[in-house]
Amino acid sequence: MTSTPMADLWPTLPGADTRPEAAYRLLQAAVESFAERGFHATTTRDIATAAGMSPAALYIHYQSKAALLAEISQAGHAATLALVREAVSGEGGPVERMRRLVEQFTAWHARARTVGRVVNYELHALPEDAYAVVAALRLDIEREVSALIGQGATAGDFQVSEVRTAARAVTSLGIDVSRWYTDRSTETPEELGRRYGELVLRMLGARI
Amino acid sequence: MTSTPMADLWPTLPGADTRPEAAYRLLQAAVESFAERGFHATTTRDIATAAGMSPAALYIHYQSKAALLAEISQAGHAATLALVREAVSGEGGPVERMRRLVEQFTAWHARARTVGRVVNYELHALPEDAYAVVAALRLDIEREVSALIGQGATAGDFQVSEVRTAARAVTSLGIDVSRWYTDRSTETPEELGRRYGELVLRMLGARI
């Protein structure tokens, strides 16, 4: 279910990630548990048991429970920013690029909803230094989206009165997907992405 | 700051609410603390201290920490549903009512963002019976929005391919406001509401 998105974040290619398999299992268990119950309601025993180990084994691979959260949050944000950058700097005009951005951003938040929940809703539990890193990544994401809307507006492709508000709305729609999307949702992540793409383009006043 | 929305949820009119003032103070402290740190990271000592009491005093007014959360969540959802019903069943055509709905829904989630965070992001911490009540209220909210979009679509005022997806997007936009809106936001809740109203109407294909 979430194995594909997880693999996207922490590549298991030989040489690309030297992390032992046990550390990877702990990471996966932590994502699942943090997403379902939240960071503070998750115990180190939960994570270790789900990874098939004793609680003490966690501390061989990670400094603390919070370090696990920091790792997940930073990798998740980095992956999201990469996705956004790829769409924004891709081929085509503002309309085409915005459509691709929303499609990918939305589909990612549906597909990787467990990681997405940790990334977007457990920020307050991050240690201060990890939070600073993540906050910078979030700002970058917002700036990329704003820049694309700005380009479209000056090119006459979009009609928006406030670029920042429009950018907020676009990212907001995608982020919130990770809150409500479930296994039982009838739309596939890709279908949802296409539909949200349409809605956003109309919202931005694009003639389509 | 949040005192006005709080008063909306738990009226202090003489006779309307027989709750002792101390219980009200505990409620307010709990909302603030749950919103900032989350339910599980909040201790009963946090709440009691913020309300100017010893931890034991909490249990004179509420059965448990979870009972406080249940009270907040149910009152918050009830208030939101009332707001939605008032807008949906108000005067005017679908376009006019949708604009008012989004304006009010958005402004509420900005103004009452502390309550809003508890309402939308602490559902998983609710005891099972309280969750059932709240889930029913959430379903009602979604149904009201869907019904209005459906009306507008059949009347030819909206162009939407999937009513459910469109309804999701509309409520999603409003809910997510409680996540990101802060004291430092430059837009007032009402300004934000008006702008989101415009964006949503365009998203729904209304000719405006």
Added chain:
DNA sequence: TCGCTGACTAAGCGCTTGCTCAGCATGGTG
């Protein structure tokens, strides 16, 4: 065969948690 290393566990430490309870001050009532 040997000593060493890295991954792991059983046990448990010190602390915090949600919650309880005996008792105290207050103010209204006979």
Added chain:
DNA sequence: CACCATGCTGAGCAAGCGCTTAGTCAGCGA
């Protein structure tokens, strides 16, 4: 005055928390 209900506190209990420690054991190079 006595009486008691009410609202609260100080002290503290049992359980559970994150994390540590001492020790086990398979695998490996010399």
